[in-house]
Amino acid sequence: MADKVLMKGNEVIGEAAVLAGCRYYFGYPITPQSELPAYLARRLPEVEGVFLQAESEVAAINMVYGAASAGARVMTSSSSPGVSLKQEGLSYIAGAEMPCVVVNVVRGGPGLGNISPAQSDYWQATRGGGHGDYRTLVLAPNSVQEMADMTIAAFELADRFRNPVLLLVDGILGQMMEPVQLPAPTTYDINQKPWALGNPNPRKGGRNLCSTIFLDVEQLEEHNWHLYQKYQVVTDEFAKGAYKHLAVETHAVDDAEIVLVGYGIISRILKTVVEKARKRGIKAGLVRPKTLWPFPSQVLADLAAKTKQFLVVEMSCGQMVEDVKLAVDGKKPVFFFGRTGGTVPSDFEILNEVDKLVRPD
Amino acid sequence: MSQPFGGPEQVTFLIGGLGAGKTELALNLSVWNASQLGPGQAHLLDLDIINPFFRVRRLRADLEAAGVVLVTPDARVQNGDVPALPARVWGTFEQPGFPIVCDVGGGELGLRPLARLTDLAGKRPVQVLCVINPYRPGFQTPEQMVAAMRRYSELSALTITHLVANPHLAAETTPDVFWSGLERLRAVAERVQVPLAFAMMSDTLAATFGDRLVMSTAGTARAGGFATLDGMPVFVIRRFWEDPWHLGRKEEDAPPLGPTGA
Numbered sequence: 001m002a003d004k005v006l007m008k009g010n011e012v013i014g015e016a017a018v019l020a021g022c023r024y025y026f027g028y029p030i031t032p033q034s035e036l037p038a039y040l041a042r043r044l045p046e047v048e049g050v051f052l053q054a055e056s057e058v059a060a061i062n063m064v065y066g067a068a069s070a071g072a073r074v075m076t077s078s079s080s081p082g083v084s085l086k087q088e089g090l091s092y093i094a095g096a097e098m099p100c101v102v103v104n105v106v107r108g109g110p111g112l113g114n115i116s117p118a119q120s121d122y123w124q125a126t127r128g129g130g131h132g133d134y135r136t137l138v139l140a141p142n143s144v145q146e147m148a149d150m151t152i153a154a155f156e157l158a159d160r161f162r163n164p165v166l167l168l169v170d171g172i173l174g175q176m177m178e179p180v181q182l183p184a185p186t187t188y189d190i191n192q193k194p195w196a197l198g199n200p201n202p203r204k205g206g207r208n209l210c211s212t213i214f215l216d217v218e219q220l221e222e223h224n225w226h227l228y229q230k231y232q233v234v235t236d237e238f239a240k241g242a243y244k245h246l247a248v249e250t251h252a253v254d255d256a257e258i259v260l261v262g263y264g265i266i267s268r269i270l271k272t273v274v275e276k277a278r279k280r281g282i283k284a285g286l287v288r289p290k291t292l293w294p295f296p297s298q299v300l301a302d303l304a305a306k307t308k309q310f311l312v313v314e315m316s317c318g319q320m321v322e323d324v325k326l327a328v329d330g331k332k333p334v335f336f337f338g339r340t341g342g343t344v345p346s347d348f349e350i351l352n353e354v355d356k357l358v359r360p361d
Numbered sequence: 362m363s364q365p366f367g368g369p370e371q372v373t374f375l376i377g378g379l380g381a382g383k384t385e386l387a388l389n390l391s392v393w394n395a396s397q398l399g400p401g402q403a404h405l406l407d408l409d410i411i412n413p414f415f416r417v418r419r420l421r422a423d424l425e426a427a428g429v430v431l432v433t434p435d436a437r438v439q440n441g442d443v444p445a446l447p448a449r450v451w452g453t454f455e456q457p458g459f460p461i462v463c464d465v466g467g468g469e470l471g472l473r474p475l476a477r478l479t480d481l482a483g484k485r486p487v488q489v490l491c492v493i494n495p496y497r498p499g500f501q502t503p504e505q506m507v508a509a510m511r512r513y514s515e516l517s518a519l520t521i522t523h524l525v526a527n528p529h530l531a532a533e534t535t536p537d538v539f540w541s542g543l544e545r546l547r548a549v550a551e552r553v554q555v556p557l558a559f560a561m562m563s564d565t566l567a568a569t570f571g572d573r574l575v576m577s578t579a580g581t582a583r584a585g586g587f588a589t590l591d592g593m594p595v596f597v598i599r600r601f602w603e604d605p606w607h608l609g610r611k612e613e614d615a616p617p618l619g620p621t622g623a
Contacts, residue, residue, distance in 0.1 A: 004496070004530055004533065005496055005498050005501075006380065006494060006496045006497055006529070006530050006531060007380075007497075007498060008379070008380055015498070031413045031442040032413045032414065035379065114440060115413045115440065115441070115442050116413075116414070116440065117414070171413070171414065172414065172605060172606050175412070175413065175414045175415065175605070176415075176602070176605035176606075177531060177605075178531055178532075179496070179530040179531055179532075179533045265606050268606060269606055342440075344606050
């Protein structure tokens with residue numbers, strides 16, 4: 001306890017990145033994530049790292065591409081409109097299989113939207129977001145402590161699968177303060193990245209090349225199926241429980257007649273809803289996807305055999321609800337409740353929805 | 362402790378780092394002032410140009426119900442992140458007869474607007490409270506705290522008159538956390554020769570001290586306000602953002618603002 005510090009979510013991502021061995025950050029300020037670059041602007045020079053405020057988000061993501069190609073642990077961050085700008089670069093990075101961590105502290109959209117918290121970038125995050133056949137791993141913490149732990153995990157996963165990993169957090173998580181036990185520092189070995197520029201490649205005439213250009217149609221098809229196979233490996237490893245601590249959390253689901261599903265800050269509110277519902281005699285439970293891609297479908301599929309119905313709650317007009325419906329596969333009804341535009345639903349209004357579903361009369 | 366509050370002309374500037382607890386103190390101090398002076402007297406100036414969510418303007422209705430006059434940016438830019446100060450700030454300083462609490466936002470950049478106000482505020486008795494939570498990163502050692510205080514003075518062009526201790530770890534604050542954090546701040550106060558005005562304490566923690574906590578006005582620890590704990594001055598506050606996802610919004614079972622017993 002004595003070692004704990006009180007930190008903002010945005011700050012802790014910065015500190016955890018440093019602890020993960022990240023020494024390069026490229027970004028551009030935008031509310032509500034600016035405390036993250038502000039933190040690293042001060043912190044990275046202390047560890048002989050590089051903080052660079054790029055001229056735009058587009059420039060920043062391409063600097064990430066460069067540093068990742070050289071084998072470094074590198075991160076960028078932004079909020080919704082800024083992450084939209086990064087999508088082209090993200091597609092290049094995924095295509096070239098370069099590991100990096102991208103943080104989206106989500107605010108209200110579409111367009112300029114507003115600076116209030118939202119979860120309306122789920123589709124963009126989990127469906128690729130940019131052009132071409134590619135996937136990014138997406139982690140969704142729900143506390144400042146988990147933001148620290150998942151930032152470290154994001155760097156490990158990125159290196160493990162040579163793929164961009166997204167940390168998807170809403171504005172509240174970025175801004176709120178909670179006590180946190182900072183994780184132990186980790187290291188990585190650039191020699192374990194034989195593909196990195198600067199490392200010798202005996203097969204290709206001594207030099208590595210990081211590229212996404214495949215003019216030859218057969219070559220591009222081969223490359224795309226290679227990427228597809230890699231995403232299958234990611235999905236299989238998650239499905240087999242290799243990343244159990246990162247995948248999903250369940251709460252009071254064993255006897256639940258209604259299962260609530262929510263990620264990020266919503267899951268904190270849903271936990272209160274479950275407690276209040278049970279006090280009213282309603283057997284409610286909670287499934288919280290911690291990793292959004294690969295989506296923890298099996299847990300929901302298993303529960304579909306036991307529970308009566310699902311209620312998905314999001315700070316959007318309904319995005320993750322599609323993944324829940326795919327997982328439940330029509331076996332039980334899946335309902336949705338959402339608030340958008342920067343409004344965070346209260347436990348009372350969600351409880352009312354639960355009441356209406358359980359006691360329709 | 363010198364009594365740093367409540368004079369009718371008193372201007373109180375709250376300065377400190379990002380997440381030190383300035384806004385929590387500004388809210389509670391204004392509500393306490395209103396409870397002592399009656400409605401329409403205690404003014405709270407929202408000079409927060411940094412923090413996007415946890416700022417006093419979101420609590421307008423609650424504050425006005427408690428008798429606080431809130432001076433905040435134009436409604437059209439209320440939810441923006443433009444660095445705009447409310448025009449009424451200048452007029453508020455010119456009018457005599459009531460205490461003013463100035464909340465600034467979001468750390469060091471947020472302190473800059475204060476430098477614009479010092480001439481105006483100088484016409485009234487001014488106190489500058491520097492709020493420090495020793496559990497924030499960058500505030501662990503006395504050297505760090507002293508250096509931070511120097512930076513804040515430079516940025517705001519204000520001389521710190523009092524330190525305010527805010528030793529807490531949110532929901533994980535125990536008496537041990539409180540006392541050991543306070544001890545570190547006492548050492549800093551000694552070193553810089555700035556008086557420690559009081560320690561902030563949540564109503565939840567205050568309730569655990571039972572009879573050891575003596576409120577300065579009638580009422581319970583839950584109602585908040587000034588008190589002494591084993592003879593030491595404390596200010597019992599309600600944490601407006603205990604569940605931050607409510608963004609300070611009043612829930613159906615939330616108690617009304619202000620010392621109910623006063």
